[in-house]
Structures are given as C-alpha cells and as structure tokens.
Amino acid sequence: MTAEIIDGRALAAQVVEGVRQEMAGLERPPGLTVLLVGDDPASHVYVRGKVKLARDLGFAAEVRQMPADVSEEAVLAEIARLNRDDGTDGILVQLPLPKQINTLRVMAAVDPAKDVDGLHALNAGLLSQGAEGLIPCTPLGCLKIIKSIVPDLTGMHAVVIGSSNIVGKPMAALLLEARATVTVAHVHTRDTPFICRGADVLVSAVGKPGLVRGNWIKPRAIVVDVGTTRIAKPDGGFRVAGDVDFDEAREVAGAITPVPGGVGPMTIACLMENTLRAAKARLLRHSAEKAESAKVFG
Template sequence: MQSHGAQLIDGKALAQKIQAELAQQIQSLQAQYGRPPGLAVLMVGDNPASAAYVRGKEKACTNVGMASFGQHLPATTTQAELEQIIQALNHDERVDGILIQLPLPEHLDGVALLNQLDPDKDADGLHPVNLGRLVRSEPGLRSCTPAGVMELLKEYQIDPKGKHAVVIGRSILVGKPIALMLLEADATVAIAHSKTPDLASVIRNADIVVAAVGRPEMITANMVKPGAVVIDVGINRVTNAEGKSRLVGDVHFDSVKTVASAITPVPGGVGPMTVAMLLQNTVWSYIQRHQGVQQAP
C-alpha cells in the first residue's frame, strides 16, 4: 500500500469506535450510579457553523446514551446572564461536562466565562486549572482536539517517543496543548508560527508535523520530509471561481500524501475525534465525581 502514497489516518472510523465503547461503558455505569452522564453545550447567537457543530455534539450525546442539557441562547444574552447560567450548571448534580461553543458574539468575554466554569466540569479542557494540570503531567480534563490527535497516533501505532515533532500554530485551543502532550509522550517538540523565519526548513526536519494555523493548504510537499507523519488540524472553507465551496485543511493534501508515510484527511481526520474526546471527557468527569462521592468518609 505504501508505494501508492501515505496511509490514511481515519478519524471518523476511530471516533465511531470510541463512541461505541463509551455507549457500552455508560450503560453499565448508569446502572451503578443511577443516572447517565450529562453534558451541557452553551451556544449564544446563530453562527451557522457553530449551530452545525452543536447539533453534531448533541446528536453524539444521544447516540452514546448521555443526557444533554444544552442551551441555545439569543445573541443579545449578557455576560451576567451567562455567568448565572454557568453557575447553575456548576451546581447541577446531573451535569458532568459544560462546554461554551466558540466563537461568542463580540460583546461577550469568552475567557472570563471560561474561568467561571467548575474546572472539573470543563469538558473542553481549557480552564487554566486543567491547562496547569497538563503542564504538570497531572490527571485532568484534556483539551479535546489535541487529545483526539494523540488518540489517532496511538490507534495507528505511531509512537512520538524520540521523534522530532513540529507543531505549526500556538493557540491555546490546539497548538500549545498538543505541544505539551507530544512532549509528555517523549517527543522533541518545536512550535512554529507566523513569525517563524524560514518555516519550510523547520517543518522539513519533522518526523511528525501537526498543522494548526488556519491557513488553507499552506503546507506543501516540498516542505515535508519524506516519510513524515502529517496531522492536519486546520478546517478552512475555500470557494472556487464557480462559487462552489469546500473544506480544506492547512496541508495541501494531494501533494503531501505522495511524500508522507501517514496523513489525516480534511474532513474526516481530526474533526470527528474532537467530539469523541468531548464525550470521553464528560464520562471521565462523571466517573471521577461518583468515585469521589463513594470514597468520601
């Protein structure tokens, strides 16, 4: 197979496998704990892309037998109103995971809202406490997209140990947490970004490339070392001359797949894993909370 180009890393298939395992786990735990795990996705306004993502998350919730406490709020919702909703969910015994769907309308302070979350219910793993736990290699809720990337590497038996990994992008959502996770897995990690001089030469040294910059098809075959593993986290909508739009990643898939040893497609690569990890985080939090109750004197 290798002679025809890179092995395809199928995130959709792995996400389905994880969801099937979670559904079984939830069934047995629900009998033990007397309730299903609960996830609350908060969406403000009517961004069509966000609405599609939220629908996907809520459908996945139902599929695995999880209770959904999602709220779709008008764009005019104030910071104070949202903070009240978050506090109520923090105290709601039925809710194990809370997610604030980004982007939020301009007038809202997303960081301040995120900081209001109970860190142990932070389903997206973005609260400063959870990022701190990641830095210290302590157990905790991990950022969904990077955690999904690590699961894909594990599933395809790509061990980062001793490998040179280059992460392109330094966002708190993907770039920084994935760099920390690769470091934890004993890779030597470099983080590159828009201000990195001669980006191509930095990428060309990498055994594992993680692209998370949000620039359509910027990474081309001549930038990739032959045999490298390429993980494309980017999701960009591009429109051709006829006005037809399609989704592409940060990697020029057709050219890079001829030099890489393994590559994720867009769509169908990292994307589906994000939702699978969100569900996995919620179940983890559900188990922790019940064990905590059982272990308490």
C-alpha cells in the first residue's frame, strides 16, 4: 500500500481562485502589510512568496522592514501606525522576532480586526469558543487539506504533535470544532508513538526532522506534516525537511502531505483568504458607520 500524496499547491490554487472571484465588486483592493524584523534568510524567502501572491491577486501589499537591532518600542510604534492606517486591512508580523522583542507583546498590539495571522489573544479566544474570528493560517490550511480527503471528521481520532500557540493549540481547536476527538502530544507526553498509532488523522508541528516514523502511523491514516526545518547541504545551499519520515510513512498512511509542497502553499493561500475577509469586514463596518452618521446628521 502506498499513500496518496496530497498536492498542497493544487489545493492552494483553488483557495486563491476563490479569493480572486470574491474580490469582484470590492470598492478597493485589500491592503496587506508584512512587518519583517531582522535578517533571517528563511523569513525573507517566506515574505517574498506572500507578497508576490498578494500582488498577483491585486492586493495593495507592502513589506515594512526593520533592522535586527530595532527596539521593541519602535516595533510597537510601527504597529500602532498600521492599526490607524485606513488603507491597511491586514497586518502580518513575520516570526521569529529578534530576542530583544517580546513576541506576545507584539502580537497583542496588532488590531484583532487586522490580525490576518490569527495570533491575537482575542482571535484565539474566539476560535476556542467556535465563534467568528480570524483563524491562524497554517492550522486553517491543514484543516482544508484534511477535509479534502475526509470532509466529515465526526468521531475520528485526531492527534496533534506540538502545542505551540501558532499551530498546535489552534489546530486542536479547529479539529474539536470539526467534531473530532483530539489528543495533543508534546515534549512531556509519555509514549507518543503509541498515542499516534491510534490516530485517524495525525498532524505534526514540531520542527524535528524525521521524528515521526512509519511504525508510529495507523494504517490508512491521514498524515499532515507541518515541519519545515532548513538543513544545510554539504555542497552548499539547504534542503527543507519535515517532521515525518516520508519514505516510511507513505508505505503505511492513506494520504500524506509532502515537504515542501504540502502545508506551505496552503498557509500562504489562507493568508490571502484572511486578508480578504478582514478587508470585507472593515468595508462593511465603514458602510454601517456612514449610514449611522447620515441618520444622525442627515
């Protein structure tokens, strides 16, 4: 048995096309600003991909780059400026941030309505309650991938390896909302391989290449590999490795995402979707405010 290789690029293209069609009739293009702090090579690559797709869609997309030694106060001041900017619908702070900057404080400073990465505590709380809000892009992309294989997750056992605020926790919340039974494994979990062998859906978001072996996987399970670790090649350059031993896993699983070409494209596509949602919501609020003002002063 060989697993179906899930084509994240093809699924992402469908999401992007949906965004393109939804943009018809908007008063203005959505505005996205990516805040890039420092010189991390991987961050620069990711930002280029995000901004390129946004501009291809017709978004007003820009990168605000700040030096690696910038103060936290300067970053917070820039976020405050973007919060006030009427042309900015979405703010994305590219992670990781330099060590002198408190990531949680920066995330908390972003206007929740412009938080297109879905990492503000308010959006996290809305997600935990199953309420309307902006959902973190990577978990949202993972859920779309999973539902492309099994649309109804009711009663299925899902295991998430990793408990980060960026992927693990919101992924578990989304799977719970989809009526799956969810187990979260982390660094302190006992006998993680045993837990994983019971998973109908297995999502790994740890950043440890080759962690998940073929004998961790339940036959015919859906395996989603979020891991993207850059490994230097002896002859120069680098390769990207996932958390899952792909060659072993594909002999057991029913469907599996590759690295690269799996979760990554869906993350960027969901960022475009979130930015469009944020823009439409802001336009609706502005229209409602104008209508209310006309009632008062008309």
